[in-house]
Amino acid sequence: MDVLREKPEVILQRERLRWQKGIFLFLAVGVVFLTIVLLINPAVTEEYAPQCGYTEHTHTEECYSLKPELICPLEGVDPETVEAHVHGEDCYQFERVCVCGLDEDPEHEHTDECFEEKRTLICEKPEIIIHEHTAECIEWQKELVCSEDHEHTDECFEEVPVFVCKDKLAEELDPAFTGSIVHVHNEYCYQEKQVLICGLEEHTHSDSCYPQLTGNPHADVEIPIDWESSFCNVPLTGVWSDDLINIAFSQLGYHESVENFITDEYNVKHGYTRYGEWYGNRYASWDTLFVMFCLHYADVWNIPTDSVAANWMNSVTARELLREDGLPLRGDIVFFDENANELADLVAIVTSVDEDGFWTILGGTQYGEVREERFQTDDPRIMGFLALPENPNYVDPDFATLDSSASEEQGSGEEDLRDRGEERGEDSIFELTPVTLSAFTSDGLLVTLTTDLPYPEEELSLTAELLDSANFTDELVQIEEDSEKEGREVTSALLFDVNVWRTTVPAAPAASEEVSEEELIEDPAVPTADPSAEGVENADEAGETADPADPDAADPDAESVENADEAGEASDPAGETDLADNGGEELPEGEESAEPIVERIALTGPFEIIVEGLEGNGEITVFRFTDNGMEELAATRTERDLRFQVN
Numbered sequence: 001m002d003v004l005r006e007k008p009e010v011i012l013q014r015e016r017l018r019w020q021k022g023i024f025l026f027l028a029v030g031v032v033f034l035t036i037v038l039l040i041n042p043a044v045t046e047e048y049a050p051q052c053g054y055t056e057h058t059h060t061e062e063c064y065s066l067k068p069e070l071i072c073p074l075e076g077v078d079p080e081t082v083e084a085h086v087h088g089e090d091c092y093q094f095e096r097v098c099v100c101g102l103d104e105d106p107e108h109e110h111t112d113e114c115f116e117e118k119r120t121l122i123c124e125k126p127e128i129i130i131h132e133h134t135a136e137c138i139e140w141q142k143e144l145v146c147s148e149d150h151e152h153t154d155e156c157f158e159e160v161p162v163f164v165c166k167d168k169l170a171e172e173l174d175p176a177f178t179g180s181i182v183h184v185h186n187e188y189c190y191q192e193k194q195v196l197i198c199g200l201e202e203h204t205h206s207d208s209c210y211p212q213l214t215g216n217p218h219a220d221v222e223i224p225i226d227w228e229s230s231f232c233n234v235p236l237t238g239v240w241s242d243d244l245i246n247i248a249f250s251q252l253g254y255h256e257s258v259e260n261f262i263t264d265e266y267n268v269k270h271g272y273t274r275y276g277e278w279y280g281n282r283y284a285s286w287d288t289l290f291v292m293f294c295l296h297y298a299d300v301w302n303i304p305t306d307s308v309a310a311n312w313m314n315s316v317t318a319r320e321l322l323r324e325d326g327l328p329l330r331g332d333i334v335f336f337d338e339n340a341n342e343l344a345d346l347v348a349i350v351t352s353v354d355e356d357g358f359w360t361i362l363g364g365t366q367y368g369e370v371r372e373e374r375f376q377t378d379d380p381r382i383m384g385f386l387a388l389p390e391n392p393n394y395v396d397p398d399f400a401t402l403d404s405s406a407s408e409e410q411g412s413g414e415e416d417l418r419d420r421g422e423e424r425g426e427d428s429i430f431e432l433t434p435v436t437l438s439a440f441t442s443d444g445l446l447v448t449l450t451t452d453l454p455y456p457e458e459e460l461s462l463t464a465e466l467l468d469s470a471n472f473t474d475e476l477v478q479i480e481e482d483s484e485k486e487g488r489e490v491t492s493a494l495l496f497d498v499n500v501w502r503t504t505v506p507a508a509p510a511a512s513e514e515v516s517e518e519e520l521i522e523d524p525a526v527p528t529a530d531p532s533a534e535g536v537e538n539a540d541e542a543g544e545t546a547d548p549a550d551p552d553a554a555d556p557d558a559e560s561v562e563n564a565d566e567a568g569e570a571s572d573p574a575g576e577t578d579l580a581d582n583g584g585e586e587l588p589e590g591e592e593s594a595e596p597i598v599e600r601i602a603l604t605g606p607f608e609i610i611v612e613g614l615e616g617n618g619e620i621t622v623f624r625f626t627d628n629g630m631e632e633l634a635a636t637r638t639e640r641d642l643r644f645q646v647n
Helices: 002-047 165-172 224-231 240-249 274-279 287-297 309-318 397-410 414-423 469-485 517-522 533-537 556-562
Strands: 064-070 092-098 115-121 128-131 138-144 157-163 180-183 190-196 261-263 269-271 333-336 346-353 357-362 371-376 382-386 433-440 446-453 460-466 496-504 597-601 607-612 622-626 629-633 635-637 641-646
Touching: 224 274, 240 287, 240 346, 240 357, 274 287, 287 309, 287 346, 309 333, 309 346, 309 382, 433 460, 446 460, 446 496
Parallel strands: 128 180
Antiparallel strands: 064 190, 092 115, 138 157, 261 269, 333 346, 333 382, 346 357, 357 371, 433 446, 446 607, 460 496, 496 597, 607 641, 622 629, 635 641
């Protein structure tokens, strides 16, 4: 019976202990949570605390106080230090003074007319008039306090006091007054104004007030061997449109780094990219840099480029290379206006075209990766297309095969190369001759180049263009730093792109006899060599031994022209006959002249450049940009031209 009576008490005690454990456990968890929050909060507060140096503050009524402000233009004096005084009769001594000049005698008796009353100042006090403003001393005028350009209303004006008592006092004073007027300030000399008393500036924190976050500067960093491995298996055919598209396809899927980034003043992240690293600004916006990267590694040249899309399009438009209507072509570069502000801000590469639209490969900060994107041909964002020019050094694969077969049978050697030069009339192919070439820049500067080259001067031409300094920021910064060390100040910089070009025209056919492709392959005396400089360099491999004096031996260039249709060569687009290479006579019917071949000539020897038309007379330093860095050149300056040499 005792056990039964104690059982409810035991149960009640157990329940009480269970509640106590639950409450204790809840409090323990709460203490741990609060401890963690208190430990983390200072670190977070310190990391994201504003670093602008200002306290966030907005002025309220408590920040101002009404205080009297002196508005009187007169200088006031302490009334206790001055005493007002104007001379009266008590300040003078009067006496009668004879003014007739005669002595009184029987013949002259003084009368009142012989005397005048003389007044002598005997007062030692200075004459002082104390002036205090009254309501009559002030005129209220309206003053414009609004700075907006609109039709002003009464709210745009504020009444200000103008003191006019000074002129009135001058009119009321006795002209004989020789004393001074002093002014004592009173209530009319002051005006109550709101005065800021809080001592703080109004400031609201923005993103620029907080520390800019940065990622891991070593993450995802690449060097040239890294990104070049992404297209190491992409063959370059020499067809620029195909090569550009193939290089672009090799970059599909690449994305900017999410771990390696910086933030700008607005706390916007800019991730690292291989295209920025290649260009020299690893965190730059990279839609244009991606296209420039692909152009570079596709070996496309002779077209303008710029890291800013709007500047790039302006440069293309200035050279009349922009096509604003019609369908694009494979390999075209298309400009877009994403922000509808009539300025290009996106660039892409056209990869394929159909009836309804076209596919592109693009990349950039707004996408974060390189990807394919389809556009309709009537998309309002399209501003125009830049078509790639033809590669002047392109050799048709069919002719390359024939040329290779001939070279295997004929061998190689310097004598063969000299023989080929003699066949084409280039007796001095190995002799350097002095040439002088000139060209004007778009800004009217005359650039003249003097050097020795193994080509006739009539085959050579010069181009000179001013480059955008925005593409050479690192070089310009280095120049400024070097100049500062030497005590020089850089005030301006001009960047020139000077190139020498050689234009050659293949010789006309020596015979009209047609030769089949089989005969070409079998006959080693009939190679198909490109007469350009690059073709001359490959003459050793071709091993040509054809005798130009042998009428039965076919001219290699002639065979290239006669078999143009079979080899896929394009004829002269202008449809004109070439008289120069045919002794001044028209070519026989059915035969067409070959297209001129243009190639850029590298300047490997000494040369001198003169730039005429420069303004100013300051000191000039000339640098040459090469693959190995910058090289300072010796330069002399006259009043209107600059002369420098490269040895």
